[in-house]
Amino acid sequence: MAMEIDSAEYQLRCQLTGHEDDVRGICVCDNAGFATSSRDRTIRFWSSDESNKRSYTTSKILLGHTSFVGPLSWVAPSEELPEGGLVSGGMDTLILVWNLATGEKIQTLKGHKLQVTGIALDGSDVVSTSIDWYVTFLTFY
Template identity: 30%
Template sequence: GSSDKTIRLWDASSGKQIQSLEGHSNYVTSVQFSPDGNRIVSSSWDKTIRLWDSSSGKQIQSLGGHSDIISSVQFSPNGNRIISSSVDKTIRLWDVSSGKQIQSFGGHSNYVTSVQFSPDGNRIVSSSWDKTIRLWNISSGKQIQSLDGHSDI
């Protein structure tokens, strides 16, 4: 992703650009391929998550729900869900096929900077400017653990 609002796909061996994905209206903050490589998910300062077809470069869906900048997105290990984190202090879980929000996780007291699925896809871990790392159960939506320890520099 980049500040020019585009996502560029490159051929690693030749170094040549293959595609440019356009649709976001502000900085692109996070990009990831789906586990099968058929889709790409991106997030932006424009408060949207966009799903793309990796072969054609066409936008499949635009997901909205966060009220501020989206800092990161990630596909679940099976590719059926997306998790997102935001400056709005929330984490959201999305169904890829319908584009609908499944769950919202609240508990951080400051910007959520990053979120990742566990390898089995049953938990997520989040980090925040509130100086915590939190572990969440996806099925219950409940926080399992909060790890404190980071301090201001």
């Protein structure tokens, strides 16, 4: 049985633009904001707009993947990453670890032969999946 949704009850809050190709992933980053990944090879970190709390602006653009970026996972703040971080996977077979305070790539993890399709964190272990049929467990910092 399909659920009917009355669209009159919902209103578009904001629409974010900036990526130059289709968006492939999204990740909520605690209260700091959220990140999106795209076929344009970038990750954008979005923070609440100071002038309009119901909207967001790009506060960082993370560059490092050589092909489209897909799955993202939030790294909670720690001694090594006081503002938290991100882990991203891409078509380039790489898993990159990012420092959100600086927007810099801090680690490159290799373990797949083909596109990374999923990422999850278990403490400092990155669990990843790929179209190469493997699930990898890689440790960062």
